[in-house]
Amino acid sequence: MQAFEYAHPTTKEEAVKLLASADGHAEVLAGGTDLLSLMKDHLVSPKRVVSLKHIQALRGIEFKPDSSLRLGAMATFEELLDNRDVQKHFPALAQAAEGVSSPQVRSMGTVGGDLCQRPRCWYYRSGFGLLAIYNGKALVPEGDNRYHAILGNSGPAYFVSPSSLGPILVALGAKLRLQGPEGDRELTVDKFFVTPTGDHEREHALKPHEIVTEILLPPPGGAKMAVYEVRQKEALDWPLAAAAVVLDLDGRTVKSARVVLGHVAPVPWRSPEAEEALAGKTLTEDVAMEAGKAAASKATPLSKNAYKVQLTRVAVKRALLRAAKGEA
Numbered sequence: 228m229q230a231f232e233y234a235h236p237t238t239k240e241e242a243v244k245l246l247a248s249a250d251g252h253a254e255v256l257a258g259g260t261d262l263l264s265l266m267k268d269h270l271v272s273p274k275r276v277v278s279l280k281h282i283q284a285l286r287g288i289e290f291k292p293d294s295s296l297r298l299g300a301m302a303t304f305e306e307l308l309d310n311r312d313v314q315k316h317f318p319a320l321a322q323a324a325e326g327v328s329s330p331q332v333r334s335m336g337t338v339g340g341d342l343c344q345r346p347r348c349w350y351y352r353s354g355f356g357l358l359a360i361y362n363g364k365a366l367v368p369e370g371d372n373r374y375h376a377i378l379g380n381s382g383p384a385y386f387v388s389p390s391s392l393g394p395i396l397v398a399l400g401a402k403l404r405l406q407g408p409e410g411d412r413e414l415t416v417d418k419f420f421v422t423p424t425g426d427h428e429r430e431h432a433l434k435p436h437e438i439v440t441e442i443l444l445p446p447p448g449g450a451k452m453a454v455y456e457v458r459q460k461e462a463l464d465w466p467l468a469a470a471a472v473v474l475d476l477d478g479r480t481v482k483s484a485r486v487v488l489g490h491v492a493p494v495p496w497r498s499p500e501a502e503e504a505l506a507g508k509t510l511t512e513d514v515a516m517e518a519g520k521a522a523a524s525k526a527t528p529l530s531k532n533a534y535k536v537q538l539t540r541v542a543v544k545r546a547l548l549r550a551a552k553g554e555a
Contacts, residue, residue, distance in 0.1 A: 257340035300339025348386035394471035407437035453550035519543035
């Protein structure tokens with residue numbers, strides 16, 4: 228690991244100044260579960276690391292029934308899982324956090340860091356760049372693409388978004404508050420994730436020297452919600468496919484639905500096809516199955532990941548049935 232300067236500001240404003248004064252050679256340290264690995268593999272070599280752990284304004288979880296749930300960006304997965312308000316009012320959010328099974332990552336990993344982590348694509352992690360282009364040729368389409376995208380993969384990005392919380396936050400209509408040199412601003416989570424078109428870009432809409440400060444969720448309003456992830460193993464690993472659903476039901480009739488897929492596209496992927504397949508229907512197993520088929524209807528699998536199409540169908544179906552039963 229290359230030597231670096233370590234900074235530990237105590238305010239958001241100080242953190243932003245430390246990032247801005249490093250001439251583009253600084254990285255933000257939250258829990259460190261991703262950044263330290265990137266530094267050890269020499270994928271990033273910052274001259275300055277700005278730690279956020281001493282900024283109290285970035286911590287905490289607060290719930291107000293008539294307004295929103297606030298998650299400080301430095302709140303950990305463990306704090307999320309232990310919070311009774313989250314468990315009661317946003318059970319699918321807790322379930323998404325449960326998918327991170329490592330006690331160490333739960334203890335250190337943060338909700339802000341989860342949204343900002345870099346792709347787990349093995350081409351990127353092996354030093355071939357974010358878009359895995361070598362000698363002018365994309366390596367993924369004809370290479371080992373077992374875990375790559377089946378949606379939004381027309382190129383040049385083929386990786387999948389690794390965020391555990393992203394899909395359910397998009398489904399819930401959550402917003403992010405960001406702090407930068409020009410002050411703070413709000414951005415919906417669905418607009419935070421972007422598909423890069425060049426290696427100089429990132430997968431997030433953060434402006435230079437900006438940090439995520441908090442996540443704001445609107446009141447659930449009686450919505451039914453659930454997350455279902457399909458995994459190869461129960462030990463710590465990223466899902467092969469996932470679905471997050473939020474339903475407004477009248478009895479068992481779907482008044483409206485939001486269906487967001489995870490780990491199958493470069494961003495959390497909202498499925499209007501699945502939502503349309505549900506609208507006005509009585510939620511039965513057959514209807515859930517049809518919604519799953521609709522969610523994967525526009526998939527364009529690569530040479531080695533067609534299995535993800537069926538896993539996506541299954542994830543959507545089971546998330547819908549779980550939400551309807553209130554088992555999230």
